[in-house]
Every structure is written in C-alpha cells, then in structure tokens.
Amino acid sequence: MHPNRSQLLERLRNTSPRICPSLLDCDFSFLKSEIDDAERCGAEIVHWDVMDGFFVPNFSYGPMVIRSLRPQSQLVFEAHLMMKEPGKYLDGFLEAGCDVITIHLEAVPDPTELLRAIRDGGALAGLAVNPPTPIEQLEPWLDQIDLALVMSVMPGFGGQSFDQGALERMRWVRERSRPELIIEVDGGVNRTTISDAVRAGARHMVVGSAFYRAQDRAAEFQQLTQLVNEGVSSPGAME
Numbered sequence: 001m002h003p004n005r006s007q008l009l010e011r012l013r014n015t016s017p018r019i020c021p022s023l024l025d026c027d028f029s030f031l032k033s034e035i036d037d038a039e040r041c042g043a044e045i046v047h048w049d050v051m052d053g054f055f056v057p058n059f060s061y062g063p064m065v066i067r068s069l070r071p072q073s074q075l076v077f078e079a080h081l082m083m084k085e086p087g088k089y090l091d092g093f094l095e096a097g098c099d100v101i102t103i104h105l106e107a108v109p110d111p112t113e114l115l116r117a118i119r120d121g122g123a124l125a126g127l128a129v130n131p132p133t134p135i136e137q138l139e140p141w142l143d144q145i146d147l148a149l150v151m152s153v154m155p156g157f158g159g160q161s162f163d164q165g166a167l168e169r170m171r172w173v174r175e176r177s178r179p180e181l182i183i184e185v186d187g188g189v190n191r192t193t194i195s196d197a198v199r200a201g202a203r204h205m206v207v208g209s210a211f212y213r214a215q216d217r218a219a220e221f222q223q224l225t226q227l228v229n230e231g232v233s234s235p236g237a238m239e
C-alpha cells in the first residue's frame with residue numbers, strides 16, 4: 001500500500017467521528033483564512049465540493065485552486081467530485097494533493113477502474129450516492145472503497161434540509177460493511193440532525209452552512225462536537 005494511504009487510513013480509522021467543514025459555504029475571497037479557521041475551530045478535514053455544472057446545476061472550483069492551497073494547510077483535503085466525468089480530471093486532483101477523493105456512483109456506474117486509480121494514486125477512495133439512488137447499488141463496491149458518502153440532500157447547493165431517509169441508508173451501509181469503512185453524511189447536517197446521523201453510523205459529518213454561516217464558528221464547532229459525542233455514547237450508536 002502507498003505509504004501516505006496507509007498512514008492516512010490509520011489516522012482516520014482510529015478516532016471518533018469528526019466534523020468536516022464544507023468550503024462551499026465559506027467566503028471564497030478569503031479561502032486560505034477560511035481553511036485556517038476550520039483548523040482553529042478543531043477540524044482535521046476540510047471538504048472541497050467540486051461541481052462541474054453538468055452533474056449538478058452549479059460550479060465551484062477545480063484542481064488548480066486545491067493545488068494552490070495544499071501547501072498552505074496541514075488539514076486532510078477531501079475532494080467530493082460532483083462531476084459527470086471525474087475520470088477525465090482524476091490525475092489533476094491526485095496531483096493537487098487531495099487525500100480523499102470521492103466520486104458519484106450515478107456518474108460512474110462501474111467505478112472499479114477509477115476507485116483503483118484513486119487508491120493507486122495514494123488517496124483514499126470514496127463513493128457517493130444521491131438520495132434517490134437505491135442504496136443497495138453500493139453493495140458490489142463496498143470492499144473497494146475506504147469511504148461511503150450517503151448524501152442527505154440532492155447535491156449542488158448548501159443550506160438545504162436534511163433528508164431523514166439518509167439515516168436508514170447509513171444503517172444499511174453500516175450493517176453490510178467492514179468496521180473500518182468510513183461512513184460520511186453530507187447535506188443539512190446541523191445541531192438538529194447531527195446526533196441522529198452519528199447514531200445511524202456516520203463518522204464524517206460534512207457541515208457547510210451550519211459552520212461557515214455561524215456567528216461564532218468556534219462555539220458552533222464545539223456544540224456540534226458535543227452533540228456528536230452524545231450520539232456516540234447513546235443507545236444504537238456505532239460500535
């Protein structure tokens with residue numbers, strides 16, 4: 001295994017659930033300090049929402065922007081590729097220094113080759129599913145991924161409401177996957193929804209608007225962390 005990959009897996013596997021601020025809701029004119037602010041508040045990971053205007057009806061940023069910020073931060077960079085043709089640009093994201101790269105099953109119905117390329121490139125491989133996609137479609141790939149991203153909104157925009165159906169879908173993944181698979185949830189995660197997400201098995205909680213639009217981000221991060229810890233220690237929580 002690529003040394004970075006094995007070290008990263010070890011690091012992400014061994015600790016409790018984490019909050020992953022989503023940069024989609026930050027102030028892009030201060031991108032570096034917005035990433036630093038996530039770190040100041042206690043984050044270990046930032047979530048880059050990459051949108052191509054085809055897979056989702058919105059644009060954001062690409063590998064050049066991520067590459068320019070990579071030397072500026074020690075945080076784990078996770079790229080969520082909301083792209084119709086992620087394979088065309090995968091090398092760019094690997095070269096940009098992304099630590100985790102997640103592609104969508106809806107965009108790549110047979111992701112075997114791309115998942116292998118992500119892992120061979122030294123990153124962790126994630127596979128995402130949108131709310132309408134039957135969760136059973138993940139099953140053939142569970143052994144080929146490091147992270148399963150269960151979307152709790154239709155991707156494209158921040159600030160949407162959490163789809164409660166994601167809870168059952170995460171439980172489904174948790175029951176069928178090896179314990180070290182990271183289950184991630186993304187969309188509408190906030191003080192109201194985060195504990196249920198943890199109880200359903202989420203280990204990475206992507207939080208956009210609830211963090212970046214908070215009046216006091218450090219206090220919000222702390223509050224969310226407390227709710228995560230309560231979710232972990234309550235009945236039905238992940239092992």
Ligand SMILES: O=C(CO)[C@@H](O)[C@H](O)COP(=O)(O)O
Nearest residue numbers: 155156158159187188208209
């Ligand atoms: O991938 C996406 C949206 O497509 C998300 O990462 C959002 O950016 C999360 O924002 P909130 O729902 O937390 O406001």
